[in-house]
Amino acid sequence: MLEVLIFATLNGLVTGFLLFMLASGLTLIFSMMGVLNFAHASFYMLGAYFAYSLSLYFGFWTGLIFAPLIVGALGALVERYGLRKVHASGHVAELVFTFGLAFLIEESIQFFWGRDTKNYQTPDLLDFPLFTLFGQEFSAYRGFMMAISIGIFIALYYVLTKSRVGIIIQAAITHPQTVSNLGHNVPLIFMGVFGVGTALAGLAGVIAGPVLTTFPGMATVLGSIVFVIVIIGGLGSLAGAFIASLLIGLLQSYAIASDVGMPDLLNLLGISFDRSHPLNDLWTMNLPQIAPVLPYLLLVLVLIFRPTGLLGKREE
Amino acid sequence: MALLKKSSIWIAFLVALLGLPLLFDSILAISILNQMAIGIVFALSYNMLLGQGGMLSFGHAVYFGLGGFLSVHALMLIEYETMVFSILWIPLIGGLFGLLAGIFIGSFSTRKAGTVFAMISLGIGELIAASSLIFSSFFGGEAGISGDRTFGPTFFGFDFAQNIEIYYVAAVWAFIATLFTWLFTQTPAGRMANAVRDNPERAEFIGYSSRKVRFISFCASGMFAGIAGGLFALNYEFITEENLNAATSGRVLLMAYIGGLGYFIGPIIGAVVLTLMNSLLSNYSELWMLYLGIMFLLTVMFLPRGFAGFIMMHQVAWVRGNMKMLIKPYIITGIPALLFTACAIVLIEMSHTDDEVFHYLGLALNPASPITWIVILAIAGGAFYATKRSLIQLNDAWETANAIPKEEEA
Amino acid sequence: MAILSLIDVKKSFGITEIIRGVSLDIVEGEKHAIIGPNGAGKSTLFHLISGRYNVSAGSIHFKEQQIENKPPYEIARMGLARSFQVTNIFQRMSVFENIRCALFWSKGYGYSFWHLLGKQTELNDEAMHVLEQIGLADRAKFPSGELAYAELRALELGVAIASGSELIMLDEPVAGMSHSEAQNAVELIRKITEGKTLIMVEHDMNIVFDVADRISVLVYGEIIATDEPKNIRANSKVQEAYLGEVPSA
Ligand SMILES: Nc1ncnc2c1ncn2[C@@H]1O[C@H](COP(=O)(O)OP(=O)(O)OP(=O)(O)O)[C@@H](O)[C@H]1O
Ligand SMILES: [Mg+2]
Numbered sequence: 025m026l027e028v029l030i031f032a033t034l035n036g037l038v039t040g041f042l043l044f045m046l047a048s049g050l051t052l053i054f055s056m057m058g059v060l061n062f063a064h065a066s067f068y069m070l071g072a073y074f075a076y077s078l079s080l081y082f083g084f085w086t087g088l089i090f091a092p093l094i095v096g097a098l099g100a101l102v103e104r105y106g107l108r109k110v111h112a113s114g115h116v117a118e119l120v121f122t123f124g125l126a127f128l129i130e131e132s133i134q135f136f137w138g139r140d141t142k143n144y145q146t147p148d149l150l151d152f153p154l155f156t157l158f159g160q161e162f163s164a165y166r167g168f169m170m171a172i173s174i175g176i177f178i179a180l181y182y183v184l185t186k187s188r189v190g191i192i193i194q195a196a197i198t199h200p201q202t203v204s205n206l207g208h209n210v211p212l213i214f215m216g217v218f219g220v221g222t223a224l225a226g227l228a229g230v231i232a233g234p235v236l237t238t239f240p241g242m243a244t245v246l247g248s249i250v251f252v253i254v255i256i257g258g259l260g261s262l263a264g265a266f267i268a269s270l271l272i273g274l275l276q277s278y279a280i281a282s283d284v285g286m287p288d289l290l291n292l293l294g295i296s297f298d299r300s301h302p303l304n305d306l307w308t309m310n311l312p313q314i315a316p317v318l319p320y321l322l323l324v325l326v327l328i329f330r331p332t333g334l335l336g337k338r339e340e
Numbered sequence: 341m342a343l344l345k346k347s348s349i350w351i352a353f354l355v356a357l358l359g360l361p362l363l364f365d366s367i368l369a370i371s372i373l374n375q376m377a378i379g380i381v382f383a384l385s386y387n388m389l390l391g392q393g394g395m396l397s398f399g400h401a402v403y404f405g406l407g408g409f410l411s412v413h414a415l416m417l418i419e420y421e422t423m424v425f426s427i428l429w430i431p432l433i434g435g436l437f438g439l440l441a442g443i444f445i446g447s448f449s450t451r452k453a454g455t456v457f458a459m460i461s462l463g464i465g466e467l468i469a470a471s472s473l474i475f476s477s478f479f480g481g482e483a484g485i486s487g488d489r490t491f492g493p494t495f496f497g498f499d500f501a502q503n504i505e506i507y508y509v510a511a512v513w514a515f516i517a518t519l520f521t522w523l524f525t526q527t528p529a530g531r532m533a534n535a536v537r538d539n540p541e542r543a544e545f546i547g548y549s550s551r552k553v554r555f556i557s558f559c560a561s562g563m564f565a566g567i568a569g570g571l572f573a574l575n576y577e578f579i580t581e582e583n584l585n586a587a588t589s590g591r592v593l594l595m596a597y598i599g600g601l602g603y604f605i606g607p608i609i610g611a612v613v614l615t616l617m618n619s620l621l622s623n624y625s626e627l628w629m630l631y632l633g634i635m636f637l638l639t640v641m642f643l644p645r646g647f648a649g650f651i652m653m654h655q656v657a658w659v660r661g662n663m664k665m666l667i668k669p670y671i672i673t674g675i676p677a678l679l680f681t682a683c684a685i686v687l688i689e690m691s692h693t694d695d696e697v698f699h700y701l702g703l704a705l706n707p708a709s710p711i712t713w714i715v716i717l718a719i720a721g722g723a724f725y726a727t728k729r730s731l732i733q734l735n736d737a738w739e740t741a742n743a744i745p746k747e748e749e750a
Numbered sequence: 751m752a753i754l755s756l757i758d759v760k761k762s763f764g765i766t767e768i769i770r771g772v773s774l775d776i777v778e779g780e781k782h783a784i785i786g787p788n789g790a791g792k793s794t795l796f797h798l799i800s801g802r803y804n805v806s807a808g809s810i811h812f813k814e815q816q817i818e819n820k821p822p823y824e825i826a827r828m829g830l831a832r833s834f835q836v837t838n839i840f841q842r843m844s845v846f847e848n849i850r851c852a853l854f855w856s857k858g859y860g861y862s863f864w865h866l867l868g869k870q871t872e873l874n875d876e877a878m879h880v881l882e883q884i885g886l887a888d889r890a891k892f893p894s895g896e897l898a899y900a901e902l903r904a905l906e907l908g909v910a911i912a913s914g915s916e917l918i919m920l921d922e923p924v925a926g927m928s929h930s931e932a933q934n935a936v937e938l939i940r941k942i943t944e945g946k947t948l949i950m951v952e953h954d955m956n957i958v959f960d961v962a963d964r965i966s967v968l969v970y971g972e973i974i975a976t977d978e979p980k981n982i983r984a985n986s987k988v989q990e991a992y993l994g995e996v997p998s999a
Contacts (some may be wrong), residue, residue: 060455106641113644116396119458120597121640123398127590128633135630135692248466248586255459305475317470323463328448331456528854529863531843535851538840544822545800545832546909547855556861602842 027158032281033274038166040273041173045228046250047257047265048180049221055260056196056217058115059107062122065247066129067222071095071229072238073137076144084147092226099222103215126243134240141239169231176224177266184262193217252323258333267334272319279318285310350519357511361504370503372619377510378571379611381517383595385564388521390593391601392530393557394537395450396458399465400565400592405584406441406468407434407566409479411573415487427492427500431513431570438566439559446558451551453540462586469585484580487573503575510571517567522604524560533557594632598639600646609647627692631685662741669730669737676726683720687713752811753778753917753947754799759808759818761791761798768794770971771808776917781948783962785955787991791971792951793835796921800832801825812917827855831915835922835951837902841895845886845905848894849912850877856913877912883938884908900931907935911942918942919949924957936961959983967991 050064074094075087102125110121146165153161184190192213195202229242236242253272257264286309290296326333360373382404389395411434417423449460472479479485490501498505524530532553536543540550573579582588591614599610614632621628643650657663686700690707698705705712752775761769768791776782784792797803799810801822810818817825840848850873857873859865867873881887884904889897894905907923923939924932936957939948952958958965959979966976969991975982982988 060458106637109641110644113640115454116390116394117640117644119396119455120593121637123590123593124633124636124640127594128630128637131627131630131633135627135688244586248462251459251462255463259455305477309474313474317467317474320463320467320470324460324467327456327460327463331452523866524863526866526868527863528859528865528867529861531847531851531867532854532861534843534847535840538842539838541802542834542838542840542909543851545802545826546852546913547823547826548861549821549823552861556863560863 027160028281030157031160031162032277034162034166035281036274036277037270038170038173038273039277040270041170041177042228042232043246043250043253043273044266044269045173045176046225046246047253047269048177048262049224050250050254051257051260051262051265052193052217053221054254056193057107057111057214059118059122060251060254060259061218061221062119062247062251063102063125063129064122064222064225065243065250066126067095067099067225068229068232068246069133069240069243070098070129071226072144072233072242073133073142073229074226075230075233076142076238077137079144084145084149088227088230091230092223095226095229096219096223099226100215100219102222103218107218108211108214126247130240130243137240139240141237142233144233144238146234165235169235172227172231176227180262189213189216249319252319255323256326256333258335261333261335264333264335272322275318275322276315279311279315282311285313353518354515357515358508361507365504367503368619370507372615374503374507374510374575375619376612376615377507377514378568378575379595379615380514380608381564381571382568382592383599383607383611384518384521385561385568386592386596387601387604387607388524388533388557388561388564390596391603391606392525392537393533393554393561394453395461395554395558396454397461397589398458398586398593399461399463399468399589400561401584401586401588402445402465402468403438403441403562403565404569404572404588404592405472405579405581407438407569408573408579408583409472409485409569410434410437410566411570412485412487412577412579413478415489415491415573415577416485419488419491421491424493426495427489427574428495428509430489430574431567434570434573435563435567438569439563441566442559442562446555446562450554450558453537453550453554465584465586465589469581472581472584479581482581484578484582486578489574489577500574506575510575513567513571517564518608521560521564525604529553529556594636598636598646600648600650600652602645603648603652606646606648613647625689627688630688657738657741660741665737665741666734669734673727673730673734676723676730680720680723680727683716683723687716687720690716751778752776753813754949755811756799757809757811759795759798759810760806761794761803762806767806768971769798769806772968772971772973773808774966774973774976776947776949777964778916778947779945780963781943781961782950783958783965784949784951784968785953785958785965786968790968792968793921795968796832796919796949796951799825800830800919826915829916830919831910831913831917832919833906833910833921833923835925837906839894839902839905839909841893843894844890845892845894845897846877846881846890848905849880849908850874852909852912853877853880856915880908880912883942885934900927903927904935907938915946917947917949921951922953923950924952924954932957 046064046068050061053059053061053064071091075084075091078087078090106125107118107121110117146163150163150165150168152164154164154167155162184194196210196213233242236245249272253268254265256271257266257268286306357377361370364370364373385403386397386400389397389400411430414423414430414433415427418425418427445464449457449464473481489506490499492500500506500509532543532548533556535546536548536550536553543550543553569579569583572583595610595614596607597610598613599608600606617628617632621631625631639646645652654663654666657666682701686698686705689700690698690705690712693707695707698707705716754774754776756772756774759769759772760767772795784795786792794803798805798818799812801817801820801824804819808818809816812825812828812830815828817828817830840851843851850867853873853876854860857876859870859873878887878890881890884907886901886904886908889901894902897905903923903926907920910920911918920939924935927935932954939950940961948961950958950961952961962979964976965979965982966973967982967985967988968974974987974991975985977985
């Protein structure tokens, strides 16, 4: 029991930190420009694919460094030549644009890399168990993922609170109008934030690709979850996104690891149903089965009862 | 007489719907027509939300899918003679359940429009799609559920085994749904939906609860989506989780947007164009989804009001009798633009083919030879440059055609 | 007989108190002007009365009923209409549609989805009539978002007065208009509010003294005087607050 709990917690944290890498970029972009970037997870997927291709020729570590840079540059270009143009047509158009972009990126990936799953592997250097607990191994690569994510988290925190750019960004988040009055080049900041945000997503893709498999659906798998996170955390709140990332990561991990379900609950209550009962699916449901549904359930509940999210201040 | 004039466009629409299978009677054509009829109803229901009501939904397939699932269940009930009624009424069942789902979900999701609404719709869409896989006795899991439409009472001897028979059913329903969605826009509730879309706050100061106005549009939209789902069930006789998941929600957004939000005819155009692309293009190229994605992004960027908006842009020039000023510039820009598109397509296709010889527009190209690539790239470059240059004169022509005549200005 | 009465109304945003205990009775049928320097809280007071903001303390009665913290649409249905200082209309709809929407509730259409608007002759005529009154009849089909500034202000006024509410509140209705446009607007306001109650925020003292039966002076969230125009002019506290801005004539 204890080992299940420990490993579920560790895996939940790995996922949670990974999710935060995506959620932080998404939150920054939203706070600055008011755009919920639907294509954010697509940049994550691009990161994995670029890194895969680079790793074939130059090895994993080159991919780790250059793939996020390429993705970030692409992101900046998208902002400069796409999003900025659509901005004039309003928020709905922007949201729809990023939605279309997600669609196009997925199709382009199938065009360039094909539909099959890519054999993107963890580097040999990290191919050993970090430690063994109760006879179960925790791979070094997962430890590495966690280290990178925590490193990014600390760096982000440092940049946002200590550096000049960070202070401008923070000001832009809380007082969007005033920053341009102070003479800062807001379009350039926008482009930069979009680039950095997508680069972070790319980095997440690079490190997640080998474990979560690199295939054209990987953006869809994670995309809506990341959305759920930034909304549960509160739109525009980095701290909220952090809490929500860990929450969702752990929640899913525990739900998958547990093997309790309705039958246990019914047993406990001393009720039993015939297998031919029309609601049989409901009576036999178990937690691992509904794990994928949980984040959305949480999202709907949060939006109904606390539309600003956990730590959010603004509704729109 | 005035009534005749007003209804003439509707009569023309009905005649077109019913007459099309006489012109195009192949199996493929009938299947495309069926999809169009479904798509029109679905896209119109989406426009009711986004175009008329300002609610951007990423989960509209829920109402379509639930309507469809209930319709297939109704088909089963007919088949097992639990209930006996003509399958003509199946779309009504779909509509009813779309409406019920709309009432339930709308009761909490319409409090706000904007991002919050969009996200709730996304969450609910994902929630229901994922749950449908869990409740497999009702939704049939990955495989979905299927029925048979031929068991109900016949209608004047028709047993609806043929697709063409279903097409006429779908056409009539599409007509009715189109008529009613249009009539809805002509009522106080429909107009207030526009008002709330534009300015939810001010609407409250003229006596209306924005939330309730949204709720009404939302329910109506759910109902029409459900009718479309019922038509889908009749046409295909099966339905799967895919019909209520995010992919279907995305498709209807694409249809309505490309067609043109805010114009009643927009989603109809969108449904027709996308269905045609879907069925025809997919025969020619497995990359058609890529083209669709590119087209969609270009539409969002350059034609924010869709195809319908593009057509309506010419209203002023038309009224002023200046359309002929635009014909020549359009041709001058159009030719290099088409050439560029053709080159882009061939480059994309060639890079994706394993054939020795690639046939395109009557040409036999050798994808292995660098010369082929260089030549096409050069043509593409030239065409791009020519398009860009000619855009300047098109722009000038546009300005003159739309300019206010001197005497009117004074 | 007070149609509207405010009792010790307060409003704070965060820790700053913007309205600091306002009590005011508006007599049925009077034309009441609220004046005061920029940032005094005049618009905020309007928002509190019309339900846009909730009050922090105190109570507001309209026609004997408590209305504070009610949603705006309930207050509007009771017969209180208002305009906004910053133009606030339905920008993608035509000028005619703007006015017609403002008429729906008072004409009893509610949330009807069974009346076809083309057939509602009386409603449509009434909307046209309002358009003629505000001088926008020839703009009826024009998209309202593309109107010129003065026309927008006229439409803003039109949306507020269309429904013929008993109490009409106008927040700087003629601000930004040219002299002659303002003159027309004032005539219109006078005509339309005949027999009704009007509360108006206005900076132009000539207009205020011309239109108002009584004037309240709001300074820094408090009403320092409520009186007839000639007494307000003579009030030393008001003169102090306005640093001699009050025209002496
Ligand atoms: N939503 C709000 N949050 C915080 N402060 C506000 C808010 N609305 C108004 N204020 C503050 O309240 C004060 C009064 O504003 P208000 O708009 O009521 O003034 P006013 O008397 O109408 O001024 P003006 O003559 O310029 O229209 C101002 O200092 C303003 O900054
Ligand atoms: Mg004000």
